[in-house]
Amino acid sequence: MTKRAQGLDARVRKAVKLFWQVRDKQNAAQGGDSGQKDAGLRAAVTGGKHLDGFSDICRDLFAEAGVADAHVYWSSKRELPGYFRPEKCWDLIVVADGELLAAIEFKAQVGPSFGNNFNNRAEEALGNATDLWAAYREGAFKPSARPWLGYVFILEDCPASQKTIGVQEPHFKVFPEFDGASYAKRYEIMITKLLRERLYDGAALLMTARKGGTRGEFTCPCVELTFDKFAAGISGHAIAYAKSH
Numbered sequence: 001m002t003k004r005a006q007g008l009d010a011r012v013r014k015a016v017k018l019f020w021q022v023r024d025k026q027n028a029a030q031g032g033d034s035g036q037k038d039a040g041l042r043a044a045v046t047g048g049k050h051l052d053g054f055s056d057i058c059r060d061l062f063a064e065a066g067v068a069d070a071h072v073y074w075s076s077k078r079e080l081p082g083y084f085r086p087e088k089c090w091d092l093i094v095v096a097d098g099e100l101l102a103a104i105e106f107k108a109q110v111g112p113s114f115g116n117n118f119n120n121r122a123e124e125a126l127g128n129a130t131d132l133w134a135a136y137r138e139g140a141f142k143p144s145a146r147p148w149l150g151y152v153f154i155l156e157d158c159p160a161s162q163k164t165i166g167v168q169e170p171h172f173k174v175f176p177e178f179d180g181a182s183y184a185k186r187y188e189i190m191i192t193k194l195l196r197e198r199l200y201d202g203a204a205l206l207m208t209a210r211k212g213g214t215r216g217e218f219t220c221p222c223v224e225l226t227f228d229k230f231a232a233g234i235s236g237h238a239i240a241y242a243k244s245h
Helices: 003-029 037-046 052-064 115-137 183-196 227-244
Strands: 079-081 087-089 092-096 099-109 148-156 202-208
Touching (some): 003 202, 003 227, 052 099, 052 148, 052 227, 079 115, 087 115, 099 115, 099 227, 115 148, 148 183, 202 227
Parallel strands (some): 148 202
Antiparallel strands (some): 092 099
16 A cells, blocks of 8 residues: 555545544434434434545645645535526535536435435435536536536445345336345445446445444445545546646
């Protein structure tokens, strides 16, 4: 492992640790251990700070590549026009010299419920990308060159996310790769397809168990979806922009 890769790995571990620390703190503050567990889980997800460590890494990657921090928006002014809706608030965008350089979304899911949430996340990821590329096609971001679109997903590694799940086929067969796939595998398949279809230019899937996650432990189940490859995509795009300006 190179020194750069080691440094990135340490930063990702720190972000994973922060993810669990903030999430558990928000859950406890909302009565997660006092008979209001579901409300606490929702509060932890919607609190917005549990994925800040990953946002920080991306901001640093742009800065290290020569894009001024003033061009990176992560706490406000993150709205971009859509084609099927007026606007969408992304988790992080980069707008430099009147050009849209990048937009990134950070998502996560922990148990106990994975079923409905998986479908919601799939529809959301597909919809956001489709909307942005349609807006780009129609000139919403002129004079921007094609922006870099990124997607980062953090998934709890637990028995519920790893167990075999059946499919419903009342009329037609599902694609064979989904038959018997766990929710973890379904996420891997979905995000890989989003990347291969070029709906996103970079994507990462990180699995983290609650116990090990509080120490920053994580795994990447697919070599196409490592955070290192995701980071390399950001750096390459940002360096190309910086050199041309």
